[in-house]
Amino acid sequence: MKIGVYTCQCGINIAATVDVEKVAKEIEKIPNVAVSRFYKYMCSDPGQELIKKDIKELKLDRVVVASCSPRMHEPTFRAAVEEAGLNPYFFEMVNIREHCSWVHLDKDVATEKAIELITGAVCRAEFLEPLEKKEVSVIPKALVIGGGIAGIQASLEIADKGFKTYLVERSPSIGGHMAQLDKTFPTMDCSACILTPKMVDVARHPNIELLSYSEVENIDGYIGNFKVKIKKKPRYVDIDKCVGCGVCAESCRLHGRIPNEFDMKLSKRSAIYVPFPQAVPLKYTIDPNNCLMVKRGKCGDHPLCKEACDREAIDFSQEEEIITIDVGTIVVATGYDIFDPLTKPKYGYGTCENVLNGKKVVFIQCVGSRDKEGNEYCSRVCCMYTAKQAHMVRDKIPDADLTIYYTDVRAFGKGFEEFYNRVKGENINYRRRELDDPIEVVTNADKTVVKAKGYSDIEADLVVLAVGLVPKEDAKEFSRVLNISQSSDGFFLEAHPKLRPVDTFTDGIFLAGCCQGPKDIPDAVAQASGAAVRASEPLAQGKVEVEAITSTINEDLCSGCKVCERMCPYSALEFDEKAGVMRVNEVMCKGCGSCASTCPSGAISMRHFAVKQIIAQIDGIVAHKSKGGK
Amino acid sequence: MSKDSFEPNIVAFLCNWCSYAGADLAGTSRIEYPPNVKIIRVMCSGRVNPMFIVNALHEGADGVLIGGCHPGDCHYIQGNYFARRRIAVLKKLLEYLGIDERRVRMTWVSAAEGKKFADVIREVTDDIRKLGPTHQIRRSNSW
Ligand SMILES: Cc1cc2nc3c(=O)[nH]c(=O)nc-3n(C[C@H](O)[C@H](O)[C@H](O)COP(=O)(O)OP(=O)(O)OC[C@H]3O[C@@H](n4cnc5c(N)ncnc54)[C@H](O)[C@@H]3O)c2cc1C
Ligand code: FES
Numbered sequence: 001m002k003i004g005v006y007t008c009q010c011g012i013n014i015a016a017t018v019d020v021e022k023v024a025k026e027i028e029k030i031p032n033v034a035v036s037r038f039y040k041y042m043c044s045d046p047g048q049e050l051i052k053k054d055i056k057e058l059k060l061d062r063v064v065v066a067s068c069s070p071r072m073h074e075p076t077f078r079a080a081v082e083e084a085g086l087n088p089y090f091f092e093m094v095n096i097r098e099h100c101s102w103v104h105l106d107k108d109v110a111t112e113k114a115i116e117l118i119t120g121a122v123c124r125a126e127f128l129e130p131l132e133k134k135e136v137s138v139i140p141k142a143l144v145i146g147g148g149i150a151g152i153q154a155s156l157e158i159a160d161k162g163f164k165t166y167l168v169e170r171s172p173s174i175g176g177h178m179a180q181l182d183k184t185f186p187t188m189d190c191s192a193c194i195l196t197p198k199m200v201d202v203a204r205h206p207n208i209e210l211l212s213y214s215e216v217e218n219i220d221g222y223i224g225n226f227k228v229k230i231k232k233k234p235r236y237v238d239i240d241k242c243v244g245c246g247v248c249a250e251s252c253r254l255h256g257r258i259p260n261e262f263d264m265k266l267s268k269r270s271a272i273y274v275p276f277p278q279a280v281p282l283k284y285t286i287d288p289n290n291c292l293m294v295k296r297g298k299c300g301d302h303p304l305c306k307e308a309c310d311r312e313a314i315d316f317s318q319e320e321e322i323i324t325i326d327v328g329t330i331v332v333a334t335g336y337d338i339f340d341p342l343t344k345p346k347y348g349y350g351t352c353e354n355v356l357n358g359k360k361v362v363f364i365q366c367v368g369s370r371d372k373e374g375n376e377y378c379s380r381v382c383c384m385y386t387a388k389q390a391h392m393v394r395d396k397i398p399d400a401d402l403t404i405y406y407t408d409v410r411a412f413g414k415g416f417e418e419f420y421n422r423v424k425g426e427n428i429n430y431r432r433r434e435l436d437d438p439i440e441v442v443t444n445a446d447k448t449v450v451k452a453k454g455y456s457d458i459e460a461d462l463v464v465l466a467v468g469l470v471p472k473e474d475a476k477e478f479s480r481v482l483n484i485s486q487s488s489d490g491f492f493l494e495a496h497p498k499l500r501p502v503d504t505f506t507d508g509i510f511l512a513g514c515c516q517g518p519k520d521i522p523d524a525v526a527q528a529s530g531a532a533v534r535a536s537e538p539l540a541q542g543k544v545e546v547e548a549i550t551s552t553i554n555e556d557l558c559s560g561c562k563v564c565e566r567m568c569p570y571s572a573l574e575f576d577e578k579a580g581v582m583r584v585n586e587v588m589c590k591g592c593g594s595c596a597s598t599c600p601s602g603a604i605s606m607r608h609f610a611v612k613q614i615i616a617q618i619d620g621i622v623a624h625k626s627k628g629g630k
Numbered sequence: 631m632s633k634d635s636f637e638p639n640i641v642a643f644l645c646n647w648c649s650y651a652g653a654d655l656a657g658t659s660r661i662e663y664p665p666n667v668k669i670i671r672v673m674c675s676g677r678v679n680p681m682f683i684v685n686a687l688h689e690g691a692d693g694v695l696i697g698g699c700h701p702g703d704c705h706y707i708q709g710n711y712f713a714r715r716r717i718a719v720l721k722k723l724l725e726y727l728g729i730d731e732r733r734v735r736m737t738w739v740s741a742a743e744g745k746k747f748a749d750v751i752r753e754v755t756d757d758i759r760k761l762g763p764t765h766q767i768r769r770s771n772s773w
Contacts, residue, residue, distance in 0.1 A: 098657025
């Protein structure tokens with residue numbers, strides 16, 4: 001056995017706290033280590049060449065690289081090893097950067113720990129076995145979840161590449177938050193003018209199947225072959241018959257009585273409604289929480305909407321329907337919720353009266369953002385939308401008295417600073433305050449008063465709170481449906497903050513828009529384009545590599561007790577009645593290893609994480625010390 | 631070796647998706663913690679066979695840490711629940727063998743919890759330091 005070991009300096013990232021020269025020397029003493037070198041950047045081209053050359057010239061059997069996290073560069077080195085003719089699984093990686101040089105200060109201590117970790121890896125490497133990569137075919141279809149601007153963009157782009165795309169939207173219409181905006185910063189172009197054509201494109205696109213008023217219930221399978229269960233909620237309107245004329249809404253007994261969520265409840269709608277006139281699809285929906293017929297089974301002596309609709313589109317017998325679709329990849333674009341200001345009573349939301357036609361307007365920024373006790377992050381859009389709103393008030397009421405309480409104006413985007421300067425010049429009173437300085441909105445003798453430390457009180461007609469963006473209410477539950485992670489702020493977690501910003505840890509599932517973190521429309525669209533490309537790659541390839549790390553069964557040892565069968569969440573273990581033993585479906589197996597740890601007869605082994613490999617690693621790490629390594 | 635100068639040798643089995651990633655984040659965030667814990671990566675905490683733990687203690691480790699995803703967040707749905715149950719049983723067995731069960735600890739650290747990871751390492755190192763070195767246990771049969 002000839003093992004080559006390569007310790008990376010990573011510039012000074014590792015070398016500053018780990019004496020790599022000493023490490024290389026110590027490791028060389030381990031039996032079976034044929035060569036032990038160190039180099040400035042192992043991941044660079046010359047670094048990889050070094051390994052390849054040694055494999056060929058020294059006839060190495062195994063390669064160990066001690067550098068950064070394998071979650072970053074394991075694929076890089078596996079590919080290099082493979083190019084030199086060695087099985088890619090004859091490679092082992094040791095993390096002496098994230099787990100060593102970056103977290104310890106003392107050079108002796110860090111060097112010693114690095115030696116122990118590498119010794120473990122070398123011992124393990126001896127027992128590594130060659131694995132075959134397997135390929136499976138890919139269903140050339142994609143699913144996009146969420147029909148805001150990000151989901152719309154992603155759907156259109158995947159569909160334009162020629163792949164069938166399902167777009168699932170929970171609400172009756174696509175459009176998301178952008179549809180609720182009037183103008184958009186920093187250019188002040190009209191939101192509807194740029195959004196609605198795209199919404200129509202979605203409806204018309206031959207490759208897009210829009211499933212509105214629907215929700216994803218469950219996802220099974222893996223990249224290339226996802227099985228998705230979708231719940232279609234009953235609209236009580238046959239969308240094939242409805243032409244969106246709106247006679248039904250006008251005839252509804254509750255016409256003009258139900259606050260319209262789309263307008264933040266400022267306007268009223270009927271129990272049968274479209275959220276807004278440009279809705280896509282332009283199909284009416286009956287709101288089951290308000291419709292008398294749905295709620296009580298009775299609407300006067302008969303439902304007026306049904307009578308009014310001459311297309312006979314209204315159908316109270318509709319029921320929830322579950323459909324199953326097969327797709328190769330998934331883009332998640334479920335967006336955000338806005339921060340609920342009721343949770344911060346000091347701002348007087350819900351308790352103080354506003355006078356909507358007044359002239360004295362006060363804006364308060366950073367409500368529910370940059371809060372050390374709450375949402376620590378900056379919501380990235382509030383500074384600019386506040387400037388936009390102030391500008392729009394100035395436009396409508398030239399002599400309005402406008403004050404903005406801010407802490408820092410974050411005008412980082414293209415054209416943002418210019419826009420901010422323009423608004424500042426419109427006789428708007430920007431008042432700076434510290435984030436922790438007290439600020440309060442109170443009612444004083446029927447007047448709404450804004451009290452902020454260091455400034456005179458303002459009797460305001462209208463107070464506007466610049467609320468931040470928060471993860472969707474159901475982000476946690478939905479992350480479990482998707483089997484993806486959340487970051488500490490609750491938004492969905494990308495696979496790498498810089499280099500894999502649209503991937504998740506689950507292969508085949510990608511992120512777009514505000515579900516990954518607060519962002520403005522340009523960033524949401526850019527990310528959606530990125531996600532669309534990533535999601536299209538496997539579809540275009542037609543096949544993907546699946547996990548080579550699976551369990552295997554030693555049939556001589558298997559007693560057929562079936563204990564493992566219940567442990568497998570993927571139903572990858574099946575009992576072979578004839579042979580009386582369990583068998584592994586290697587395409588279904590995802591390689592967690594739970595079955596192997598359970599098997600009472602030790603018949604199940606995990607590839608690449610076999611007992612003898614792990615025991616050798618433990619021995620290498622521990623014994624190095626207890627046998628007098630230092 | 632006196633207890634004061636005793637530096638415990640601890641092995642940690644961390645799942646690839648949460649705890650190992652949390653340890654990576656502690657590194658990227660440059661959060662300093664004691665060097666006593668050495669990490670072995672497994673795909674899921676459900677892979678941790680109790681015999682790995684016994685083996686580590688037998689080879690001379692003073693403590694073993696098992697890190698998985700938070701309950702409900704396991705990349706493989708429920709591997710961490712299996713691990714938790716297995717370790718609960720193992721702890722009983724350890725007491726029977728005369729090994730302080732506090733030498734084995736299970737923790738949940740997510741990929742976003744770099745700081746928590748460093749805190750856990752500090753705690754575990756302190757706890758095991760107080761317990762002192764393990765007495766070698768004898769392995770009865772090889773497997
Ligand atoms: C007050 C305010 C003003 C703003 N003004 C501007 C501006 O002027 N310029 C600018 O660039 N940006 C502005 N923004 C930011 C802008 O709103 C966002 O960047 C943009 O809307 C993000 O789009 P999205 O598609 O990621 O999310 P969303 O618009 O939230 O869309 C998500 C969609 O997914 C659906 N959905 C959610 N969960 C599910 C599920 N489980 N299944 C199916 N469907 C689901 C939702 O119903 C929704 O339709 C503003 C934000 C606010 C709060
Ligand atoms: S993957 Fe983290 S515990 Fe299963």
